Amino acid sequence: MLSINNLSYYIGGRALYENTSLHIKPKDKIGLVGLNGTGKSTLLKIIDGEYQPSSGEIQKAKDCTIGFLNQDLLSYQSEDSILEVALEAFKETLALQNEIDQVLKQMETDYSEKVIDRLAKLQDRFEANEGYTIKAKAEEILEGIGFKTADLTRPLKTFSGGWRMRVMLAKLLLEKPSLLMLDEPTNHLDLPSIQWVENYLKTYEGAVIVVSHDQEFLDNCIDVTVEVSNGTLTSYAGNYSFYRSEKKERMEIQQNAYENQQQMIKQTERFIERFRAKASKSNQVQSRVKALERLDKVNEVVDDNVSVNFKFKFSQKSGRDVVVLDHVSKAYGDLTILSNTTARIERGDKIALIGANGKGKSTLLRVIDGSERVNGRVTEGHNVIKSFYAQHQLEALNIDNEILQEMNQAGSGKTETELRNVLGCFLFTNEDVFKKIKVLSGGEKSRVALAKTLISEANFLLLDEPTNHLDMQSVNILIQALEQYEGTFITVSHDRHFIRGVANKIWYIENQQIKEYPGTYDEYVYWKSLQSSQPKEGEKHSKKDKKEEKRRYSNTEIDDARRDLKKKEKELATLEENILELEERKSRFEKEMADPDVFSDSAKLESINIEYAGVKNEIENLNDMWELLVEEISTLQETVS
Structure with a gap:
């Protein structure tokens, strides 16, 4: 369908692409990956014709x-409504509709057979173009990516840039081009909308090229991964996880080949050096010199994966309760965000606050921070030191400072060496630390602002969309840093890979209440799937029945449920501690069994195996108890809410 042949593209004297090729088949779903600055977006603009290649050619089929x-x-x-903007995807069909309207107006005075025949032909073409369904299709896609029905008639210009981008996405999806190219589409989508787009792209009839830092998004909607690195395009026949695994194997093979070749080169060079002066060996020496000159050298592997060892220092630990929200309400005019809701953040909580846009996640972060006025009470715990990261922190950076200066002004008291080590963890090495803030990209500014947040010695972090503008390598660095963080944090994010890597609790806002799932993101997803598979209340009862069912709980019963809920939550906390201890024991047994000395001692190995099996069985039993407790807690929460 489209072929890129021997493409080269230069910026100044630097080769962004050099003599590289790529072939795109009609139904390929391609993920374009690589570090920031390697030219992913540039490649899309070259394919689109906005940029012209320095050499090489791009060939595409006539109907592409x-x-x-x-x-x-x-x-x-635009002044038009977002529905009208999306419907611009059907230009031919809309033109037919206009012609039909004109003919119908003409028929008010002219009933000739010629006019009637023209109307019939236009209506046949309109129906063949599925003209009667275009409005429904546009509404379905707009609502699928997060717009409410009431929004569809609002002018496009009344929406923010991110929401206007969603309209452009809807229009593109309705146009159904042969090749759909998406540059960071998830940047402006919330989690439900991301999942909707994933499902749509899976069944998309044409080819797709997507640039994204969202690893799970790529896993769920692509079947080919193309890596941009060192000016070349390298294809992998699978999704992002397959690419990671396959690349690791290729790197191992390449590294082995490099090491073998280096050993051969050293042996050859020693032979040349030893016998260079011997006339009897001159032919052999010259032969080896020429062989080295002709040698096609294997490059040493450069591993893009950075391992972070980030040491956090706290001047003091917080108390057990970090923040307590007691019957908090928050509204903007008629829009109620939170209504008489209660929640608690305890030391060691690593909370991901998830859900659709417009539910008030960022507002809730500001409420917890104390920077948003509310009705109710927000109580900060003993010795809590906060640090708040949000997108406006990028604007707060002093653009005239060098990176090292900016870090030094964070007031952490760290030495220059310590600050350089921190910046190294965030990919700023050597002379990079002397770059001015004003010359940095959005992703680089995000890394500086995050580094400042993490060196603040805060024991409680509030992170609002910290992965925005970060490439995959930077996201993985942040995950590693937060895994080593021993304090408490709450983060708003739509990046499932990030959430999965850092969270031990999930929060979401439902019916203006803060809801908590006391487990990891994968466990939350599984629990939600069980919830959605159960018959809905409306399928079994009328609205009147539901009201009567709600009324059957007396004040005494609700008070009893509250007491039971506190008791169950304590049991759950104890149970989780027991499971964690057993997991640590299990891990120790696994290390012992891998020890050659133990492995060679059959009696000792058998003894450890017995203990290991017992611990493993106990973990399974406690996990079953954990699931039952979570279900009971969920039921009690519904009773008291």
Whole structure:
């Protein structure tokens, strides 16, 4: 369908691409991956025709159409409603509709057979173009990516840039080009919308190229991964997880080949050096010199994966309760965000606050921070030191400072060496630390702001969309840093890979209440799937029945449920501690069994195996108890809410 042949593209004297090729088949779902600055977005613009290659060519089939969602569309504005803008995807069908309207008006005075025949032909073409369903299709896609029905008639210009980008995405999806190119589409989508787009792309009839830092998004909707690195395009026949695994194997093979070749080169060089002066060996020496000159050298592997050892220092630990929200309400005019809700953050909690946009997640972070006025009480615990990261922190950076200066002004008291080590963890090495803030990209500024947040010695972090503008390598660095963080944090994020890597509790806002799931993201997803598979209340009862069912709980019963809930929550906390201890024992047994000395001692190995099996069985039993407790807690929470 489209072929890139021997492509080269230069910026100044630097080769962004050099003599590289790629072939795109009609139904390929391609994920374009690589570090920031390697040219992923540039490649899409070359394919789209916005940039011209320095050499090489791009060939495409005559019937190949291209649709390109890029960040430049953020500035697009229109007086038309978002539904009308999305319907612009059906230009031919809308033109037919206009002709039909004109003919119908003509028929008010002209009933000739010629006019009637023209109307019939236009209506046949309109029906063949599925004209009667285009409005329903546009509404379905707009609502699928997060718009409410009431929003569809609002002018596009009344929406923020991120929401306008969603409209552009909807229009592209409705156009159904042969090749759909999406540059960071998840940047402006919430989690439900991301999942909707994933499902849509899986069954998309054309080819797709997507640039994204969202690893799970790529896993769920691509079947080919193309890596951009060192000016070349390398294809892997699978999704992102397959690419990671396959690349690791290729790197091992390449490294072995490199080491073998280096050993051969050293042996050859020693032979040349030893016998260079011997006339009897001159032919052999010259032969080996020429062989080295002709040698196609294997490059040493450069591993893009950075291992972070980030040491956090606290001047003091917080008390057990970090923040307590007691019957908190928050509204903006008629829009109620929180209504008489209660929640608690305890020391060691690593909370991911998830859900659709517009539910008030960022507002809740500000409420917890104390920077948002509310009705009710927000109580900060003993010795709590907060640090709040949000996108406005990027604007707060002093653009005239060098990176090292900016870090030094964070007031952490760290030495220059310590600050350089921290910056090294965030990919700023050597002379990079002397770059001015004003020359940094959005992703680099995000890394600086995050580094400042993490060196603040805070024991409680509030992180609002920390992975925005970060590439995959930077996201993985942040995950590693937060895994080593011994304090408490709450983060708002739509990046499931990030949430999965850092959270031990899930919060979400439902019916203006803060809801908590006391487990990891994977456990939450499984629990939600069980919830959604159960018959809904409306399928069994009328609205009147539901009201009567709600009324059957007396005040005494609700008070009893509250007491039971506190008791169950304590039991759950104790149970989780027991499971953690057993997991640590299990891990120790596994290490012992891998020890050659133990493995060679059959009696000792058998003894450890027995203990290991007992611990493993106990963990399974406690996990079953944990699931039952969580279900009981969920039921009690419904009773008292």
